[in-house]
Structure formats: structure tokens, C-alpha cells
Amino acid sequence: MEIEREQQAIAFLKQFYKETSRVGVSERIEEVFQEINVKGSYTLTLDELTYGAKLAWRNSNRCIGRLFWERMHVFDARGARTKGDVIEALKRHIMYATNEGKIIPTITIFPEGDVVRIWNHQLIRYAGYEKNGSVIGDPASLEFTRLCEALGWKGNGTDFDVLPLVFSIKGQPPVYYPIPEELVKEVRLHHPTYKSFNDLGLKWYAVPIIADMRLEIGGLSFFAAPFNGWYMGTEIGARNLADDFRYNRLEQVADQLNIERKKESSLWRDEALVELNRAVLHSFQRDGVSIVDHHTAAKQFQQFMKNEAKQQREVTGDWTWLIPPMSPAQTSIFHQTFHNEIKSPNFFYEDAPYQ
Numbered sequence: 001m002e003i004e005r006e007q008q009a010i011a012f013l014k015q016f017y018k019e020t021s022r023v024g025v026s027e028r029i030e031e032v033f034q035e036i037n038v039k040g041s042y043t044l045t046l047d048e049l050t051y052g053a054k055l056a057w058r059n060s061n062r063c064i065g066r067l068f069w070e071r072m073h074v075f076d077a078r079g080a081r082t083k084g085d086v087i088e089a090l091k092r093h094i095m096y097a098t099n100e101g102k103i104i105p106t107i108t109i110f111p112e113g114d115v116v117r118i119w120n121h122q123l124i125r126y127a128g129y130e131k132n133g134s135v136i137g138d139p140a141s142l143e144f145t146r147l148c149e150a151l152g153w154k155g156n157g158t159d160f161d162v163l164p165l166v167f168s169i170k171g172q173p174p175v176y177y178p179i180p181e182e183l184v185k186e187v188r189l190h191h192p193t194y195k196s197f198n199d200l201g202l203k204w205y206a207v208p209i210i211a212d213m214r215l216e217i218g219g220l221s222f223f224a225a226p227f228n229g230w231y232m233g234t235e236i237g238a239r240n241l242a243d244d245f246r247y248n249r250l251e252q253v254a255d256q257l258n259i260e261r262k263k264e265s266s267l268w269r270d271e272a273l274v275e276l277n278r279a280v281l282h283s284f285q286r287d288g289v290s291i292v293d294h295h296t297a298a299k300q301f302q303q304f305m306k307n308e309a310k311q312q313r314e315v316t317g318d319w320t321w322l323i324p325p326m327s328p329a330q331t332s333i334f335h336q337t338f339h340n341e342i343k344s345p346n347f348f349y350e351d352a353p354y355q
Ligand code: HEM
Pocket: 053, 056, 057, 060, 062, 063, 064, 065, 066, 068, 072, 105, 106, 107, 227, 228, 229, 230, 231, 232, 235, 292, 297, 321, 347
């Protein structure tokens, strides 16, 4: 592992110095070698950490939102040691990123290694409960909700209970911390013209903050590095609320809007999907919460590819995730191919600390 780490450190530092037109990379590499010899590992400077996190985003093959990779705020929480430190850092992230709706792409980076582990998939997410055969809330949260309840947390049993923060510090049992309500911005869903849509009582949280992926920079692993952007509308309207293994609301939406659903060939699903996604985009825009539609996002991704070509960099990508789940062939992404090479720095899946 040591050799591997030194090679990855060299590669990262050379890329960082080259791309930011810095001089003196040899001296820095020598310094890092010394530190690895003495301590078995090394510490990134704040500039290296910041650029490394942005590179990890730029290298995220499944991300359609990479045009803005240079514009991310990095909170350095590598000094966090206590539960209080972790809670304060996570609350600061939620408040700063939400920014009253004008969402700021943000990442908070905790100590290198697995000293701190965040057990949430996303910092803000809804609970899921099984009650005599039917599910309340988000089916994707069933297991994690049971874990929160085992830790002593009690939800209200509604479709939209916000789960608590759950994290562990190495060698200590996990703790849970309910997020203060005033920190959680949510958007109630309305349709721009169908007034009856309101009676569906649908809403969603404003800021998606992924908390369970491992950030790797220069051979170093940061197991706790929650990051957020803003939503692409289809994530909520075509997946979270529409998948039959998630909130599964398409039938209700169709009925509410008097969309006849006797025959599949009427394309009632597609019609209901469009209206649900219109409601998502309309509601977020009305509440001043950042969101992007999948057509605009695809155009922004094209601009990202142009910018990268100008810098003589190849854009790698995972086509199967880059195409949106609605009208994919209406985006240029669908008609392109991408090399799915995994570069580092990057974000990687990690086994949940509770499995
Ligand atoms: C700024 C607005 C952003 C938008 C609109 C956006 C959009 C998306 C979408 C739609 C997906 C697919 C998610 C899914 O289908 O479940 C995705 C994946 C991803 N995004 Fe972005 N993104 C943004 C910012 C970011 C940022 C700031 C980061 C990290 C610093 C990031 C890293 C990733 C990663 C790692 C994945 C793949 C996740 C996985 O494999 O499960 N994105 N993005």
C-alpha cells in the first residue's frame, strides 16, 4: 500500500501543480516522501485538498452537473475530533449549502481515514416504515430507519419524517442527532395550472447531500466527506416520487389530474410523469430553490465537454447514468458515447458501517 500511496501522491501533486501553473513540485514531492517515511502517511495542504475535491467532482463519470466543477466551497473539517465537532460541521454544511435556496455546491472533509463515519446515505432524507404489509415514507430508507429507531430515535410515522444525523467516531458506538427543523428547507409541490395537484400533499427536501461515499485524493481516503449540489428535477419527479419501489405516486397523480389510465397505450404514465416533473420544477423555482431541468443540464454538460476539449482533457463518463430518466433521446448525451475510465481523485462507494 505504501508504494501505491507514494505513486498516487506523485501523480496527484504533478497534476495539481501543472493545472494551477504552480512551480516547485519536486520540492513538495520530496517533503511528502519525508513525511511518509516518518509518519507512514502525509497531510495535504488546504490548496491541495481543495483542488483534489474539485478534481474528484470533475472525474465523477456518472455526474451530469460537472460544468461547475471549479465552483465548489470546501470546508476543511480535518480537525474534527469530538461528537460536538462533527455535529457543528454537519449543521454548518447544511446551512451554508442551503443558502436560503440559492444552493452552493459544498463539501465538508473530515479527518483522513475512517476516524469519522457518517451512517446516512444523504444528510437529509425521509424515513421509511413498514406497517402490516404497506410502507409509509421512503422504502429506500426502511433499513436505516430501523437502525435509527434501534438507537432510540422516534419518528412521527408520516410520509415525510426527516431522519436524524447518524455518525460514529472510531472505536465509539454510533450517535444520532435530530436535525433542527429550521435547518431543513423543503418545497411543497404545486402544479403550475392544475390546482387539484396540491391535494396530493407532496413535498421534497431542497438540498441533496451525499454522505456515504469515500473521497480519494493522492492515495489518501476520506471516508466522511459529504457533498451537495442542487437537484435535477427528474431525480425527484421521475425517480424518487415515481419509482414503484420508492414513493410510487404516478397512479395518484394521474387520477388527481383526470388522466385516463385504462390502457398502457394511452401513455398515461408518460403524461402523468411530465405533469409531476413540471410540478417539481415549478415549485422549486417558485420557492427560489436552485434546480435544473434535464434539458438544460444536458446542455450544460455539452459546455463542460467543450471546456475540457479546450484544455486537451478527455471527458470520461458513464452513459447509463448520464442520460436522464425522462426523454433521454431528446438530449445530446444519448447520441454520444463515453469512455468509462475511473480516474483519481474521485468518489467511491463504501460498504455501510452498519452492514
Ligand atoms: C451542482 C449541481 C449538480 C447536479 C445538478 C448534479 C447532478 C447529478 C445527477 C442527476 C446524478 C445522478 C444521480 C442519480 O441518478 O441518482 C449525479 C451523480 C453524481 N454526482 Fe453530480 N450533480 C451536481 C453536483 C455534484 C457535486 C458538487 C458533486 C461532488 C463534489 C457531484 C458528484 C456526483 C457523483 C459522485 C455522482 C455519482 C453518484 C453515484 O455513483 O451513486 N455532483 N449528479
